[in-house]
Amino acid sequence: MSSAIDFYFDFYSPYGYLASLRIDEIAARHDCKVNWKPFMLGATFSITGHQPLTDTPMMADYTLLDLARSARLQAAKFCMPDEFPQAALSCSRAFYVLVDQQPEQAVALAKAIYKAIFGEGKDGTRIELIAELARNLEIDAEALVPAMQTQPIKDRLKAETQAAINRGVFGSPFIFIGDEPFWGNDRLDQLDRWLETGGW
């Protein structure tokens, strides 16, 4: 099978959070690496005409119920943060500061951020939170925080988001095995099976 899968997600996507808890384990069972790829989901809404499900009439209540039920099913801690949705610029930039030089720490920080937002309901837009989570992982927060504000990192996130859109990514989570796309936390079992069987 593919030696790597691409895992696109927005840090303020609750279904992305649920997928983040399972994706590495699924891939590892198939000797597969995961490329974590945060992007800004909001950039797709002007193309699809959609908005967050929690802001969509009729769908909002169901979505909250489905999220809680899906979380219980996978035994995941889950809560919605008070402020939702928000633009996850800082979280995403922090990731791209780290990913080239310290890829494992970048992913560890991504997981910690997701757990803070959707496991504990914390405000993921607070730079102080990101710094604290970084320090807990022995990442140099004093270097990380100013780097997040630099133009190359801002441009990197824009470029990654545009590249995701160019590839057809319109939701979170969105995963590719080679060219085969899978949209949604509810496609992880299909993804697992695809890695197992090579497709059907």
Added chain:
Amino acid sequence: MSSAIDFYFDFYSPYGYLASLRIDEIAARHDCKVNWKPFMLGATFSITGHQPLTDTPMMADYTLLDLARSARLQAAKFCMPDEFPQAALSCSRAFYVLVDQQPEQAVALAKAIYKAIFGEGKDGTRIELIAELARNLEIDAEALVPAMQTQPIKDRLKAETQAAINRGVFGSPFIFIGDEPFWGNDRLDQLDRWLETGGW
């Protein structure tokens, strides 16, 4: 567990078709009856602001791929009809002509219509097709067709659609176990588990 589940669907919903192939078998394993409840999904689009996924930028190609892949996974014949989407007024009215007096034939006709549209790509808006499928099931097509055009049946479909919306139905398929809602063909495994366990 509940002795009956409510299965809402639009006859021009391809995910509804895929669910229609499994829903009776899943329910039967749990000694559960299925109330088939066709409604006009289009009536929800003006509320949610959505449109068919196959008409939504970026989502269209993925949806066609996902439908074909999901169909292969459940070993279902699947194709998209040339004209899509369409308003499934005639199919739905035919169902409601039959459901009170001949409930088993109503469901048999619903299954036959779905298979004609999404298994064979036939045009489900053609009254002649509905009549032919009815005759194959030994339903009196000469009584069925004129009954479909009567005001009480037109009103019945409107009332069923409004009742679905009032209950929070915004997609197809949409299934209730008691008050617990499940949206999408990709929730059938959860539905199965809920019937098995009584919920989690």
